[in-house]
Amino acid sequence: xxxxxxxxxxxxxxxxxxxxxxxxxxxxxxxxxxxxxxxxxxxxxxxxxxxxxxxxxxxxxxxxxxxxxxxxxxxxxxxxxxxxxxxxxxxxxxxxxxxxxxxxxxxxxxxxxxxxxxxxxxxxxxxxxxxxxxxxxxxxxxxxxxxxxxxxxxxxxxxxxxxxxxxxxxxxxxxxxxxxxxxxxxxxxxxxxxxxxxxxxxxxxxxxxxxxxxxxxxxxxxxxxxxxxxxxxxxxxxxxxxxxxxxxxxxxxxxxxxxxxxxxxxxxxxxxxxxxxxxxxxxxxxxxxxxxxxxxxxxxxxxxxxxxxxxxxxxxxxxxxxxxxxxxxxxxxxxxxxxxxxxxxxxxxxxxxxxxxxxxxxxxxxxxxxxxxxxxxxxxxxxxxxxxxxxxxxxxxxxxxxxxxxxxxxxxxxxxxxxxxxxxxxxxxxxxxxxxxxxxxxxxxxxxxxxxxxxxxxxxxxxxxxxxxxxxxxxxxxxxxxxxxxxxxxxxxxxxxxxxxxxxxxxxxxxxxxxxxxxxxxxxxxxxxxxxxxxxxxxxxxxxxxxxxxxxxxxxxxxxxxxxxxxxxxxxxxxxxxxxxxxxxxxxxxxxxxxxxxxxxxxxxxxxxxxxxxxxxxxxxxxxxxxxxxxxxxxxxxxxxxxxxxxxxxxxxxxxxxxxxxxxxxxxxxxxxxxxxxxxxxxxxxxxxxxxxxxxxxxxxxxxxxxxxxxxxx
Numbered sequence: 001x002x003x004x005x006x007x008x009x010x011x012x013x014x015x016x017x018x019x020x021x022x023x024x025x026x027x028x029x030x031x032x033x034x035x036x037x038x039x040x041x042x043x044x045x046x047x048x049x050x051x052x053x054x055x056x057x058x059x060x061x062x063x064x065x066x067x068x069x070x071x072x073x074x075x076x077x078x079x080x081x082x083x084x085x086x087x088x089x090x091x092x093x094x095x096x097x098x099x100x101x102x103x104x105x106x107x108x109x110x111x112x113x114x115x116x117x118x119x120x121x122x123x124x125x126x127x128x129x130x131x132x133x134x135x136x137x138x139x140x141x142x143x144x145x146x147x148x149x150x151x152x153x154x155x156x157x158x159x160x161x162x163x164x165x166x167x168x169x170x171x172x173x174x175x176x177x178x179x180x181x182x183x184x185x186x187x188x189x190x191x192x193x194x195x196x197x198x199x200x201x202x203x204x205x206x207x208x209x210x211x212x213x214x215x216x217x218x219x220x221x222x223x224x225x226x227x228x229x230x231x232x233x234x235x236x237x238x239x240x241x242x243x244x245x246x247x248x249x250x251x252x253x254x255x256x257x258x259x260x261x262x263x264x265x266x267x268x269x270x271x272x273x274x275x276x277x278x279x280x281x282x283x284x285x286x287x288x289x290x291x292x293x294x295x296x297x298x299x300x301x302x303x304x305x306x307x308x309x310x311x312x313x314x315x316x317x318x319x320x321x322x323x324x325x326x327x328x329x330x331x332x333x334x335x336x337x338x339x340x341x342x343x344x345x346x347x348x349x350x351x352x353x354x355x356x357x358x359x360x361x362x363x364x365x366x367x368x369x370x371x372x373x374x375x376x377x378x379x380x381x382x383x384x385x386x387x388x389x390x391x392x393x394x395x396x397x398x399x400x401x402x403x404x405x406x407x408x409x410x411x412x413x414x415x416x417x418x419x420x421x422x423x424x425x426x427x428x429x430x431x432x433x434x435x436x437x438x439x440x441x442x443x444x445x446x447x448x449x450x451x452x453x454x455x456x457x458x459x460x461x462x463x464x465x466x467x468x469x470x471x472x473x474x475x476x477x478x479x480x481x482x483x484x485x486x487x488x489x490x491x492x493x494x495x496x497x498x499x500x501x502x503x504x505x506x507x508x509x510x511x512x513x514x515x516x517x518x519x520x521x522x523x524x525x526x527x528x529x530x531x532x533x534x535x536x537x538x539x540x541x542x543x544x545x546x547x548x549x550x551x552x553x554x555x556x557x558x559x560x561x562x563x564x565x566x567x568x569x570x571x572x573x574x575x576x577x578x579x580x581x582x583x584x585x586x587x588x589x590x591x592x593x594x595x596x597x598x599x600x601x602x603x604x605x606x607x608x609x610x611x612x613x614x615x616x617x618x619x620x621x622x623x624x625x626x627x628x629x630x631x632x633x634x635x636x637x638x639x640x641x642x643x644x645x646x647x648x649x650x651x652x653x654x655x656x657x658x659x660x661x662x663x664x665x666x667x668x669x670x671x672x673x674x675x676x677x678x679x680x681x682x683x684x685x686x687x688x689x690x691x692x693x694x695x696x697x698x699x700x701x702x703x704x705x706x707x708x709x710x711x712x713x714x
Contacts, residue, residue: 034416034417034420034421034426037413037416037417038417038426038427042337042340042341042344043344043413043417044413045340045344045409045410045413046336046337046338046339046340046341046344047337047341048337048341048345050334050335050337050338050341051338052286052289052290052333052334052338053286053333053334055286055290057227057230057231057287058227058231058232059224059225059227059228059231059232060224061176061177061224061225061228063220063221063224064176064177064178064221064224064225064228065175065176065177065178065179067147067150067217067218067221068147068150068151068154068177068178068179068180068181069147069179070147070148070151070179070180070181071180072180072181072185074148075151075152075155075180075181075185075187076187076188078142078143078148078152079152079155079187079188079190079193079202080188081138081142082138082142082192082202082205083188083190083192083193085134085138085142086104086105086192087105089104089105089131089134090103090104090105090106091103091104091105092104092105092130092131094115094117094130094131095117096115096116096117096130097115097116097117097118097119100115102115104130104131107191107192111200112191112192112193112200112201112202113200113201113204114129114130114201114204114205115130116128116129117129117130124211124212125207125208125211126207126208126209126211126212129204129208132208132212135205135208135209135212136209136212138205138209139209139212139213143209146213146215149206149209149210149213149215150210150215150216150217151179151181152206153203153206153207153210153267154178154181154264154267155181155185155187156187156202156203156206157262157263157264157267158181158182158183158185158262158263158264169183169240169241170182170183170237170240170259170262171183171184172237173233173237173259174264176228177225177228177264177265178264181264216271217267217268217271218271219271219272219274219280221268221271222267222268222269222271222272223272223283223287225265225268226260226268226269226272226287226288226291227287229259229260229265229291229294230287230290230291230294231290233259235294237259238258238259238260238294238295239256239257239258239259240256240257240258240259241256258295260291260295260319269288269319272284272287272288275374278331281327281328281331282328282331282333285320285324285327285328285333286333288319288320288324289320291319292318292319292320292346296346318346318347320342320347321347321351321355322339322342322343322347322351322352322355322356322403322406323355323371323372323375323403325338325339325342325343326339326356326375326399326402326403326406327375327399329402330398330399330402336406339406340406340409340410343356343406343410344410349410349414349428349431350430350431350434352410353407353410353411353414353431353434353435354434356403356406356407356410357407357434357435357436357437358371358372358403359400359403359404359407360404360407360436360437361436361437364393369393372393373393375399376393376394376397376399376400411435411438414428414431414432414435415432415438415443415446415479418432418475418479419446419447419450419476419479420450421450421472422472423472425470425471429470429475430470432475432478432479433469433470433474433475433478435478435479435482436482437482437484438479438482438483438484439483439484439485439486440483440484440485440486440489441485441486441489441493441494441497443479443483444480444483444485444494444511444518445497445498445501445503447476447479447480447483448480448501448503448507448511449501449503450472450476451473451476451477451480451507454472454473454476455473455596456473456477456480456510456514456596457469457471457473457474457477457478457596458595458596458597458598458599477514477596480511480514480515481514481515483515483517483518484517485517485518485521489521490521490524491521491522491523491524491525491526492524492525494508494521494522494524494525495525498525505526506589506592506593508522508525508526509522509526509531509589509590509593510593510596512531512535512593513535513538513539513590513593513594513596513597514593514596514597516535516536516539516550516553519531519532519535519536520532528582528586529581530577530578530581530582531582531586531590533557533574533577533578533581534578534581534582534586534587534590535590536550536553536554536557537557537571537574537575537578538590538591538593538594538597538606539554539594539597540554540557540558540560540565540571540574541565541570541571541602541605541606541609542594542597542598542602542603542605542606543594543597543598543602544565544566544598544602546562557571557574558571558574559571564680564683567676567679567680568605568632568633568636568677568680569636569680569683569684570609570613570636570637570639570640570684570687571687572613572640572684572687572688573687575609575610575613576613579610579613579614591606591607591610594606601633604633605633605636605637608633608634608637609636609637609640611637612637612638612640612641613640613641613642615641615642617637617641618641619638619641619648619651619652622634622637622638622641623638623655626638626659630659630674632673632674632677635656635659635674635677635678635681636677636680636681636684637684638652638655638656638681638684638685639652639656639681639682639683639684639685639686639687639688640684640685640688641688642688643685643688643689646704649685649689649697649701650701650704650705652685653682653685653697653698653701654701654705656678656681656682656685657678659674659678660674660675660678663675679694682694682697682698685697
């Protein structure tokens, strides 16, 4: 203890520590916020003792058994009749959605498929498949009742499970829910239904008939089945081991599965999720909550394979997601503490952050909108607006605003720990990489303070957005990239914060390049005219992953398309404007900062382009290097060297055409790659020489070649 006290005294004597050192000093001396948060119950955010209202429900499983009352013998006969029915019409022809002609009865080596004939999502399911009149005839002649059709469907679902599971484990409980259509029942085999269950059309035909007559499992049946599993099935009966570790050649990453994750039972879950009223939502939430709670005892890591331990949770067995908890809170079913408890303790905080991140997006992907729209009412929109201008999400609804509030509180808790960390990861480090938005100059300053003198992490594509790295540099770089300014954040405020926290000019330039949402404020802070144009110049020529917003900004400076820039085309005019405005010293600072937004080859290419544009290399020097190495970046920079006249342009044009001709000695892939490089080099030469496009340059040079050959034609 005395040694520790002496050490702390010595540490506190350190004069003028850096921001990074100050964070570590505070942590060592017990003055930091990270440990204080981690040691509190519920991280100081919520009461972990909060509970969901208890419900007492005795399931009436006779409702399920009465619905699935069709005997195994009858179901077998129906499948055999369906096979015979397809045989009788096997010679019928149809054209699938890809335009290929097919026979109804033809099977492939992958099994028998019924292919769709349309991708029109406005159509009902049965209208997307061929011969709906046949399936109507089969239903009217043989099936006749919704219960019978659903028994056929559940029998098919069972085929997807029993090949993997040890037999007879769940029979006693299945019989209570499905009657004869349990694990002991096997569909009669046929060329139309083989062991590769994904590749057959039988399920498609059943779904067509269900769609045609609007048939599904009644909600009351699903409710009683889920209630039975949640409250009456023994806990030990909920789990079943796989019979082997492989099915259809795919390795099973888990030892087994849950009763409620069988294909049959998931149909009940799906029905409950299709709630229409607040009362149905309340019923669904409580039933699925207690089912999740019961299943949680089986949560365990995957087996360790090849030296790696896979996921933390067993298949993430929760049937409720964060949207359900947010809506339950809005409706008063649970308190706010329960929402946070679900995020941190039940769903997995990383999963929760990814789901809640939708509330921070300006524009949702279709799949995200599909996930969330059930919880929202569509906002009335002006039909004259274009689809891009329409926003059907009601962002003023209690549900949406609550989702935003929950996200921000969770993120604040995570950041208050993560921004105080040392080199060791925290329990939130993996989650921090899933954060998609944080706000304000205070957070920006804290990130830069925590970074200290560390370099930034080079941006990847997918890794950058949802990477799994937990290193301090990776996480702080990611947080920097997703940090956005808010109202009141100004250049003057940043100037003061940078001075107080000893943030250098070079670091601020790196921020402008790495997180361009701060460019305007940083330009105002540093007082450099042309900084914005210079940053976007480097992004355009070095970062191929810029989004639509950044692409729109770049389009203000250059006529080159995103594709042309990625291929290696160069805007000479933009380069000279940026270089002359910024000056060599500041331009080089931007160049050095740009290494964090590109891979090494793109950064190296930018230097080659700059050297060529500034005349630091000669035509002959480049020609010698290109012949020797056939380097495509050097080739594309060849056209950027300032031209001295028509003779110079013609000479370079002939050199590029000869390079392309020499490519014929290589394979197809290399020929295509070098042809693209030659095309970019010609575009760069056209721009440098003052031609409006590559075609005009080619026409002019071919005319010069003809002119130079006239003496041989006289």
